[in-house]
Amino acid sequence: MFDDSDGASSEDDNFSTYGESPIEEDEDSPTLPSKKRYQNFLMSESKGNLEVLKLEMSSLDLAVGQRYLTKKHLKRRLKLFTVRHQFDFDVEISNLTTYVVKCWVDGCTWRVRASTEGLSPQFYIRIYDSDHACSVTERSNRSRNETPDILGELYKNFLGNVGPAVRPESVGIAITKQFGVKMEYWKSHRTLKCAREIDEGTPECGFELLPSYLYMIRRANPNTVTRLQIDELGRFMYVFLAFGASVNGFHFMRKVVVVDGTFLNGKYKGTLLTALAQDGNFQIFPIAFAVVDTENDDSWNWFFTQLKVLIPDQEGLAIISDRHNSIGKAITNVYPLAARGICTYHLYKNILGRYKGKDVFRLVKKAARCFKMSDFDMIFEEIEALNPDLHGYLERADVRLWTRVYFPGERYNLMTTNIAESMNRALSHARGLNIVRILESIRVMMTRWFAERRVDARSQSKNLTAEYKQKQQINY
Numbered sequence: 036m037f038d039d040s041d042g043a044s045s046e047d048d049n050f051s052t053y054g055e056s057p058i059e060e061d062e063d064s065p066t067l068p069s070k071k072r073y074q075n076f077l078m079s080e081s082k083g084n085l086e087v088l089k090l091e092m093s094s095l096d097l098a099v100g101q102r103y104l105t106k107k108h109l110k111r112r113l114k115l116f117t118v119r120h121q122f123d124f125d126v127e128i129s130n131l132t133t134y135v136v137k138c139w140v141d142g143c144t145w146r147v148r149a150s151t152e153g154l155s156p157q158f159y160i161r162i163y164d165s166d167h168a169c170s171v172t173e174r175s176n177r178s179r180n181e182t183p184d185i186l187g188e189l190y191k192n193f194l195g196n197v198g199p200a201v202r203p204e205s206v207g208i209a210i211t212k213q214f215g216v217k218m219e220y221w222k223s224h225r226t227l228k229c230a231r232e233i234d235e236g237t238p239e240c241g242f243e244l245l246p247s248y249l250y251m252i253r254r255a256n257p258n259t260v261t262r263l264q265i266d267e268l269g270r271f272m273y274v275f276l277a278f279g280a281s282v283n284g285f286h287f288m289r290k291v292v293v294v295d296g297t298f299l300n301g302k303y304k305g306t307l308l309t310a311l312a313q314d315g316n317f318q319i320f321p322i323a324f325a326v327v328d329t330e331n332d333d334s335w336n337w338f339f340t341q342l343k344v345l346i347p348d349q350e351g352l353a354i355i356s357d358r359h360n361s362i363g364k365a366i367t368n369v370y371p372l373a374a375r376g377i378c379t380y381h382l383y384k385n386i387l388g389r390y391k392g393k394d395v396f397r398l399v400k401k402a403a404r405c406f407k408m409s410d411f412d413m414i415f416e417e418i419e420a421l422n423p424d425l426h427g428y429l430e431r432a433d434v435r436l437w438t439r440v441y442f443p444g445e446r447y448n449l450m451t452t453n454i455a456e457s458m459n460r461a462l463s464h465a466r467g468l469n470i471v472r473i474l475e476s477i478r479v480m481m482t483r484w485f486a487e488r489r490v491d492a493r494s495q496s497k498n499l500t501a502e503y504k505q506k507q508q509i510n511y
């Protein structure tokens with residue numbers, strides 16, 4: 036799935052400005068099996084075994100003696116309760132020490148009285164008259180509490196999941212079925228959004244949980260390397276995480292590290308930095324992750340300094356990246372012995388923006404991938420004859436950085452940072468979450484990958500990986 040031979044035959048050909056535009060696959064195309072699209076509704080139906088659901092929702096019930104941390108907590112519970120039972124309440128008394136509500140229908144007997152004890156802000160339910168004198172039809176005529184916020188909490192806690200595949204329509208259907216609330220699209224949409232926010236926790240609580248999360252990760256995964264950088268006021272700056280499985284496994288990988296940065300879209304934005312390798316089966320082998328404010332000299336320098344704890348600076352180590360200046364500076368600084376290569380995909384993109392000509396572009400790609408110096412020199416002369424400006428540009432871009440043949444180390448098939456792009460795509464759903472949830476998504480994904488690979492590796496009869504065996508068969 037994440038196979039990336041050298042990108043030359045896959046992503047490189049996907050330039051919209053070059054060659055035929057690739058056939059676009061619409062992820063929302065109606066050809067998707069319906070099972071997937073309504074997965075969440077099916078789930079809510081199975082969960083919607085009425086008896087079980089009733090039992091679960093009884094956790095919302097009110098009772099004399101119940102304690103609420105503040106009046107706000109009590110009010111929220113009352114809202115959840117009345118939406119569940121499809122009626123509404125009026126407030127009779129509301130002050131610092133007392134809170135009294137009654138059913139909104141005149142003359143009805145349903146009533147809750149709560150008050151504080153001593154100086155504590157906690158509220159206790161003192162009187163609860165749970166029987167209505169009004170009729171079901173009457174009391175359900177008013178429902179001011181059916182807001183996306185309240186419905187979102189009910190949905191999330193009792194009806195269904197809120198994963199990225201869940202669609203607003205199915206949330207609306209489930210809520211209408213369970214609570215008799217009419218849901219149009221936008222209300223369903225906002226309800227799902229609220230449900231997800233409740234599920235994810237706030238961005239702030241992500242930062243609060245970070246130190247204990249890292250501690251737990253280190254405890255559960257021996258050899259894990261974590262580093263939390265705070266500023267002089269104790270505020271978050273950077274976090275670095277390399278799981279024990281990566282630290283242990285990297286010894287067996289070819290010494291080519293692809294680094295990249297990608298934007299996060301949560302409330303505090305930030306950038307996710309990654310260091311990846313490729314395993315013997317041409318699959319992504321994640322090494323380390325960091326969340327920083329932005330890509331600059333300081334953050335990249337910090338990232339490589341942490342990375343050096345698990346990957347020492349040495350000759351023969353290759354680090355591939357895009358052409359970001361800060362990466363170049365940081366590598367010179369922290370990894371003076373390693374060889375730096377730039378991603379040819381990024382180089383081609385720059386060329387396409389500046390120079391015309393399909394033929395000459397093909398030659399550049401060929402030149403980058405040459406195995407023999409004599410081949411390269413011949414092609415490079417051809418480029419010079421066709422387009423002297425482009426030739427000059429490529430020389431200034433430094434042939435040691437973008438060609439296989441002049442690269443001062445060994446970059447094998449890794450001419451691009453495509454594996455980083457694949458990684459970013461695999462994590463795209465996590466990029467809006469709070470910081471702990473981002474790291475947790477990475478952990479869950481890596482656990483799945485490594486578990487699948489272990490099973491796969493054990494099923495191989497020879498020492499060669501499945502992908503490599505295939506390549507060998509093609510070549511002989």
Ligand SMILES: [Zn+2]
Pocket residue numbers: 138139140143144145167168169170174
């Ligand atoms: Zn009533």
